[in-house]
Amino acid sequence: MKEHLLGLEGYTGDEILEILELSKTFRQVLDRDVKRLPTLKGITVANLFFEPSTRTRMSFELAEKRLSADVINFSASTSSVKKGENLRDTVDNIGAMKVDMTVIRHGAVGSAQFIAKHCKTVVINAGDGAHEHPTQALLDFYTIREHFPDFKGLKVCIVGDALHSRVIRSNVFGLKALGADVTLCAPSTLLPMGVESWGVKVNCDIEEAIRGANVVNIMRLQLERQTAGYIPSLREYGIVWGINSELVDLMDKDHIIMHPGPMNRGVEITQDVADAPESVILPQVTNGVAVRMAILYLLAPRSGDIHE
Amino acid sequence: MENETKFVIKGGRVIDPANDIDEVLDVYVEDGMISRIGGKKNYQDRAVIDATGKLVMPGLVDIHTHLREPGREDAETIQTGSLSAVRGGITSICCMANTTPPVDSSAGVRFIYDRARYAHCWVYPVAAISKGLKGEELAEMFDMAMAGAVGFSDDGRPLSNAQLLRNAMTYAKMFELPLMLHEEDLTLSSGRHMHEGVASGLAGMQAVPSVAESGMIARDVLLAEFLEARIHICHVSAKESVDVVRVAKERGVDVTAEATVHHLLLTDEDVVASGFDSNFKMNPPLRAKDDLAALIEGINDGAIDAIVTDHAPHPPEDKDCEFAVAPFGVIGLETSASLVYDKLVRPGIIDVKKMVELMSYNPARIVDISAGTLSQGANADIAIFDPEHKWTVSGRAMASKSRNTPFEGWELTGKPVWTMVGGEVAFDELSR
Numbered sequence: 001m002k003e004h005l006l007g008l009e010g011y012t013g014d015e016i017l018e019i020l021e022l023s024k025t026f027r028q029v030l031d032r033d034v035k036r037l038p039t040l041k042g043i044t045v046a047n048l049f050f051e052p053s054t055r056t057r058m059s060f061e062l063a064e065k066r067l068s069a070d071v072i073n074f075s076a077s078t079s080s081v082k083k084g085e086n087l088r089d090t091v092d093n094i095g096a097m098k099v100d101m102t103v104i105r106h107g108a109v110g111s112a113q114f115i116a117k118h119c120k121t122v123v124i125n126a127g128d129g130a131h132e133h134p135t136q137a138l139l140d141f142y143t144i145r146e147h148f149p150d151f152k153g154l155k156v157c158i159v160g161d162a163l164h165s166r167v168i169r170s171n172v173f174g175l176k177a178l179g180a181d182v183t184l185c186a187p188s189t190l191l192p193m194g195v196e197s198w199g200v201k202v203n204c205d206i207e208e209a210i211r212g213a214n215v216v217n218i219m220r221l222q223l224e225r226q227t228a229g230y231i232p233s234l235r236e237y238g239i240v241w242g243i244n245s246e247l248v249d250l251m252d253k254d255h256i257i258m259h260p261g262p263m264n265r266g267v268e269i270t271q272d273v274a275d276a277p278e279s280v281i282l283p284q285v286t287n288g289v290a291v292r293m294a295i296l297y298l299l300a301p302r303s304g305d306i307h308e
Numbered sequence: 309m310e311n312e313t314k315f316v317i318k319g320g321r322v323i324d325p326a327n328d329i330d331e332v333l334d335v336y337v338e339d340g341m342i343s344r345i346g347g348k349k350n351y352q353d354r355a356v357i358d359a360t361g362k363l364v365m366p367g368l369v370d371i372h373t374h375l376r377e378p379g380r381e382d383a384e385t386i387q388t389g390s391l392s393a394v395r396g397g398i399t400s401i402c403c404m405a406n407t408t409p410p411v412d413s414s415a416g417v418r419f420i421y422d423r424a425r426y427a428h429c430w431v432y433p434v435a436a437i438s439k440g441l442k443g444e445e446l447a448e449m450f451d452m453a454m455a456g457a458v459g460f461s462d463d464g465r466p467l468s469n470a471q472l473l474r475n476a477m478t479y480a481k482m483f484e485l486p487l488m489l490h491e492e493d494l495t496l497s498s499g500r501h502m503h504e505g506v507a508s509g510l511a512g513m514q515a516v517p518s519v520a521e522s523g524m525i526a527r528d529v530l531l532a533e534f535l536e537a538r539i540h541i542c543h544v545s546a547k548e549s550v551d552v553v554r555v556a557k558e559r560g561v562d563v564t565a566e567a568t569v570h571h572l573l574l575t576d577e578d579v580v581a582s583g584f585d586s587n588f589k590m591n592p593p594l595r596a597k598d599d600l601a602a603l604i605e606g607i608n609d610g611a612i613d614a615i616v617t618d619h620a621p622h623p624p625e626d627k628d629c630e631f632a633v634a635p636f637g638v639i640g641l642e643t644s645a646s647l648v649y650d651k652l653v654r655p656g657i658i659d660v661k662k663m664v665e666l667m668s669y670n671p672a673r674i675v676d677i678s679a680g681t682l683s684q685g686a687n688a689d690i691a692i693f694d695p696e697h698k699w700t701v702s703g704r705a706m707a708s709k710s711r712n713t714p715f716e717g718w719e720l721t722g723k724p725v726w727t728m729v730g731g732e733v734a735f736d737e738l739s740r
């Protein structure tokens with residue numbers, strides 16, 4: 001394990017599997033009556049959220065508390081951080097309070113790297129712009145692995161805004177390392193330059209993209225994409241790329257349906273698909289806590305000494 | 309007895325493209341001018357500068373510099389910027405108008421000249437094309453031309469309004485000064501931070517496509533062709549832009565173009581490799597490898613006329629932040645000559661004569677200032693360059709008030725070691 005978790009780019013399949021394997025232990029803890037471990041006793045973790053994200057923040061906070069860490073939270077929308085109060089000062093100030101680990105969500109690409117470079121703290125990237133969101137991808141992989149133990153050749157179809165999605169980037173980096181067979185599907189305006197060099201299949205036709213897939217991972221579509229002119233309307237997106245049960249019928253018989261949440265029901269996913277028996281959207285949320293516990297454990301300073 | 313107004317620079321390899329000179333000769337200076345090159349040796353009654361083993365070239369000319377005075381003297385002043393220049397072998401700089409307030413009146417032009425009296429090198433103001441750099445109404449170009457502006461530019465911002473630019477081109481013909489155009493289609497570039505390509509796609513960075521630049525250059529060379537006007541294209545960065553300029557020249561358009569040192573040496577992959585260090589953020593952005601190759605081709609075949617620094621100082625408190633928030637720009641006055649020599653001349657990509665053409669002779673012609681040559685009677689603006697001097701780039705060690713260089717820590721071979729401006733020694737590392 002590296003010093004920080006900034007992104008999955010550069011991770012090997014084995015490194016990822018190691019994290020997933022360890023996450024299992026913590027996942028079992030969550031099913032116990034006493035869900036708390038003393039593992040991070042004496043460790044202070046700061047959750048810095050410069051973008052609103054209730055779910056990810058709660059998931060991290062819960063993971064930290066389950067491991068008995070001391071937790072402080074800082075939330076500010078990037079725009080409300082006043083000029084002159086820059087990111088480095090904010091983090092330095094929090095660091096001066098002797099924080100050991102920092103979980104950061106920020107709208108700027110590279111913000112986690114920036115903190116890792118300039119501040120004395122272990123950094124866990126909880127999303128930096130459209131760059132990476134490694135813990136989300138890891139919990140996606142954990143959830144996939146509960147159903148499909150072997151990633152080699154597993155057909156994964158990712159549907160959504162590849163231009164702006166950090167979840168897609170982290171998923172692509174990790175799934176490629178794990179040997180999965182990945183197809184990206186999005187409107188052509190929401191595919192980034194150079195996507196053909198990512199080593200995944202790209203297909204704007206959702207019927208072709210989803211056919212035979214074992215996993216479909218459906219991304220949330222932001223309303224801003226309409227106002228910025230990338231797509232004509234959410235309605236049209238829903239008609240063409242929204243995942244409904246007819247499309248799910250094209251998948252492999254053995255399949256699961258994923259979504260990182262929060263869902264726009266009726267836009268990128270229909271109600272019946274979201275609530276289908278094959279939907280693992282809620283287990284994703286539970287697994288997220290376990291995976292984040294594993295990451296915290298692996299990165300905690302001198303975790304070996306603290307571990308009992 | 310030594311005479312302070314008489315010098316001889318002896319034994320150096322003199323490179324003067326204006327006179328097609330490349331040989332070991334002595335250069336004689338009297339009363340602030342080049343009195344002769346070569347001829348009968350006379351080391352009496354004058355200061356003798358031993359340039360054996362060194363290159364002696366006309367002082368370099370940087371036609372794209374931001375000095376931040378007035379308004380942001382914390383980032384750079386005319387005094388500190390010009391000191392940085394002479395330490396880089398540069399003896400003339402043209403400073404852009406985007407100060408606070410902008411240089412958009414004759415009073416502004418006179419302010420620059422007034423301040424320049426205490427500068428370490430010649431400083432020439434480039435004045436605004438539009439009032440307040442707003443791109444709406446023409447600034448008083450005639451008045452500013454009479455006050456001594458050497459060119460006009462809204463640099464930092466494009467002229468989106470083609471009608472306004474048309475009038476500026478036509479108007480500027482009356483006083484034969486170049487319009488120096490920053491080319492950018494804001495509808496394609498606003499709120500974007502790096503070049504759009506494979507690297508930005510992988511990084512998820514909001515990115516500027518090359519066509520934001522090349523498309524505007526195409527519009528403007530066609531406009532210049534139509535009006536028979538003269539234009540200069542600032543910081544060409546994309547391969548398509550080089551093609552457009554080349555074609556325009558073939559069609560007889562009166563256009564010149566410049567490329568920056570950083571666009572000739574760095575790419576978007578360096579942005580990613582730096583971990584999104586804001587010292588790799590500039591406008592136009594660092595492009596892809598094939599763009600860099602096209603720029604090199606352009607300086608070799610004449611599509612690109614000049615190499616500039618686009619020296620854009622920003623203090624650490626402005627640059628020390630996440631990439632998306634940081635202002636555009638990097639400093640370059642103190643590193644340009646060494647970088648071009650070490651990375652382009654030493655590997656044989658260009659020869660040293662070409663370097664002097666691109667960094668001294670040609671830029672001086674573009675803004676029509678008396679510089680860029682060692683001809684008899686020319687201003688004694690001279691740079692001595694030590695091709696073997698090894699040094700390491702350090703932002704902190706520079707004379708600039710800012711230290712936002714993307715070349716921090718680079719180990720370079722070759723350095724300006726002695727600079728003369730108008731017959732006075734402005735920088736001397738030679739005797740050390």
Ligand SMILES: [Zn+2]
Nearest residue numbers: 463464490542
């Ligand atoms: Zn510019």
